[in-house]
Structure formats: structure tokens, C-alpha cells
Amino acid sequence: MHHDDVNSKVDISALPFSQACENNKQPILEVLQTELQDFNHVLEIGSGTGQHSVYFAPHLSHLKWQTSDVTSNHRHIIAWHDAYPAPNLYPPLAFDLTINLRPINGQLNTPYDAIFTANTLHIIGWSLVKKLFALAGDTLQTDNKLIVYGPFNEHGDYTSEGNQRFDAMLRAGNPDSGIRHKEDVVSLASEHHLQLVTTYAMPANNQLLVFQKAK
């Protein structure tokens, strides 16, 4: 069994499991507790296994956490939600950047005031990164936030040898993937009126970028 939790009534040993999520969930949560304290409704893009969502939702009980991903991941996310239900945690929306131009508004009629995505920009191709930022810019209103977690290059270079190896591995698997240059991402964001307001250095040479929609 690779993960235990005495609080779960479901046998979680069979669930898909990301060790990276276990390692980064607490540091990310600490930032979200600050950045999202006055926010209401978060859309998570690329929820993956769903591990982040089941950890964040109960610790951010003042807001609604809406998961989403391509449909092939939904059974994993739903399995984690079944193991760790929370009243403010919402089952995944079918959301695929190759298809959707805008997120659908889910089960709720309140608009999203924040979008969170972790470890997606280096997986999807740059054309889909562009769609993600266009969509975020269209969806969010003034002062709403887009929060992006993952590895980034800076000043034209890797920030660590580990990231360099990771990038080579990603590109060997899919030439469209790869660690993005932070400057390119910031410039793309500004095209959609999303200004980088805060950068958090995170463990394992990752960063958390907070963008805010300008007027």
C-alpha cells in the first residue's frame, strides 16, 4: 500500500497516486490560503488524479473547488472524491483545451473568480498554453486570479539540473511538451490582461505564479 489515511472509508490503496502531489500539496496550500482568502469559486484545470482537490477543498472551506480534466481522467478524480468527499468539492467537468474555447460553468451559477492549474503548462503544447491563457483572460473579471504552479525556465536557462533532465525526458516523450520560459508565459498572459503580481519560489525548483486580471 503506497498511501494510508485513517480518515478514508474507501480502500485508497487502489487509487491512482502521484507522489509529486503528496510532496507539493502542503506548500501549495499555504500559498492558496493567502492568495484565495477572499475568493469564492475556483476552476481547477487538469485536476489529474484529483489528489490536490481533495486536500485543498477542506482546507479552503470558504470557497467552491471545481475540478476539471479530459474525460479519461474523470474516474480517477471521482475515486479520490469518493474516498475524501467535501461539501465544497465538485466532480470533474469535461474540459479539454483541444476542444473547449471556454469553460462551461459547471453545476453552479456563480462565475469563477479564480483559475488554478498545476503542472500542466509543460505537458500541453504551446498552442494549448495559448488557449489556456486566452480562456482565462475571457473568463476572469478585474482582480480575479489565475494561479499557475510548475517548473519554469528563467533568463533563457533551466533553473536546475533536475529541471534540465526533466525537460529532456518530456521532449523525448512528446516534442510539443517541455518546460516553458517564464518570460514567454508572462508576456502571453499580459496579452490577455493578466498581470504577474507575485512569484513564489516553491520546493524542488518549482514556482507558483499569481496573475491578476487588470481593469
Ligand SMILES: C[S@@+](CC[C@H](N)C(=O)[O-])C[C@H]1O[C@@H](n2cnc3c(N)ncnc32)[C@H](O)[C@@H]1O
Ligand atoms: C502532469 S498532469 C498534472 C495533474 C495535476 N494537476 C498535478 O499537479 O498532479 C497534467 C494534466 O494536464 C491534463 N491535460 C493534458 N492535456 C489536456 C488538455 N488538452 N486539456 C485539459 N487538460 C489537459 C492531463 O489530463 C493531466 O491531468
